[in-house]
Amino acid sequence: MDGEVIGFVIVWILAVISVSYCYYISSRIKAGVLRLISVVPVCGSSASLACPSRLNKTLILKIKSPNGLFPIKVAIFAVVLHMYDYKQYMSPVILLVLYVLHVYLELDIALMLVKLFVFITLGCDLEPQADEPYLATSLQDFWGRRWNLMVPAILRPAIYIPVRQFCRGLMSSDWATFLAVLATFVASGVAHEVFFFALTFEMPTGEVACFFVLHGVCTTVEVAMKRTEFVRRWRVSPTVSRLLTVGFVVVTSGWLLFPTLARSDMLEKLANEALLSIDFVKRTFYSFWW
Known part of the structure; x- marks a missing residue:
């Protein structure tokens, strides 16, 4: 039952992302072959998400792995980005820990998102770039x-x-x-x-x-x-x-x-660019729904 609920949530999240992509990005491409090419991956992923399949089950496992740490890493990364506002008050030791967490989490999260995108659109699995160093x-x-x-x-x-x-x-x-x-x-x-x-x-x-x-x-x-x-x-x-x-x-x-x-x-x-990207995504979704 828990797997079905998680699958339902993931399917809806991916559906919203696909619709937003078609509305905000593909619609800005001039009508023709290029626009068709831009929506083909979305069509393929939508077809695979429309019915229960091994692909969906594997995707759920990838979202949850490893050991359910990915959401925790995202939350810690958000805290790390905002800690740069207080950089002048930090000791060298705390600043070193901040740098280490920033580099590791940004690389890990970015590569995980790329891996999920490739898996959803192309159905192929990329090799992991890190294994809990x-x-x-x-x-x-x-x-x-x-x-x-x-x-x-x-x-x-x-x-x-x-x-x-x-x-x-x-x-x-x-x-x-x-x-x-x-x-x-x-x-x-x-x-x-x-x-x-x-x-x-x-x-x-x-x-x-x-x-x-x-x-x-x-x-x-x-x-x-x-x-x-x-x-x-x-x-x-x-x-x-x-x-x-x-x-x-x-x-x-x-x-x-x-x-x-x-x-x-x-x-x-890099921290400022990440915050600007997050703010852009938030404003885009807010303007889309309200």
């Missing part, structure tokens, strides 16, 4: 299985595997693995340095690249330590591992990663 128990777990999963999927065949295979002919397998991990992080650091320059138009200082080099060194040391007999015998509690891992990522981000964004006021600009 705050549950990471190690740096290897964080960077390899939790955060920005598309990047490891690209860098592994492009950097890690070729470097490891090349180094195996010159040194032991363990050292080849360590150098391959470090080379992967160096390449990621250079790419992120270029990305931050394109995003902020601030002259590169090397801080972003140093952040990834530092994490590459620490991840390499972590992998090497895991192979020692002492670490194999000494088991650390998952809770302690998560606190240490997330704490290290947050502290090093505040030291090397966020200063570039803070100098350019990029996070404040």
Whole structure:
């Protein structure tokens, strides 16, 4: 019964979104082929929502997953956006937590909405871009299985595997693995340095690249330590591992990663743009219904 009620609510929400899209966006496109193309996805999604199907059930599961945290993340993100009004009264520690929450929640929510849109319109499922990174128990777990999963999927065949295979002919397998991990992080650091320059138009200082080099060194040391007999015998509690891992990522981000964004006021600009977008949606729906 609960699933039917949730499905009913979701269908009506998607129906209102589809009607609003046709009324406000498609109607502004000149009559012809382009307008037809713009409404074809809506027609397809409307046909799938008109009857109970596996697609609808899967969509309900996607809205509710993971563990029903998506609505909570949206609520926290709304609070984070309004906290920028009190930025001048915050301590550096609180400000660092604010930046971390903002970056994580904005990326997670935006990618989730894109994933839902693609699933509704095209019926295909996109790979997740993050897997609850705050549950990471190690740096290897964080960077390899939790955060920005598309990047490891690209860098592994492009950097890690070729470097490891090349180094195996010159040194032991363990050292080849360590150098391959470090080379992967160096390449990621250079790419992120270029990305931050394109995003902020601030002259590169090397801080972003140093952040990834530092994490590459620490991840390499972590992998090497895991192979020692002492670490194999000494088991650390998952809770302690998560606190240490997330704490290290947050502290090093505040030291090397966020200063570039803070100098350019990029996070404040993103917060203002998000608030303006939310206000536009609210005013649009209010004018539509009243």
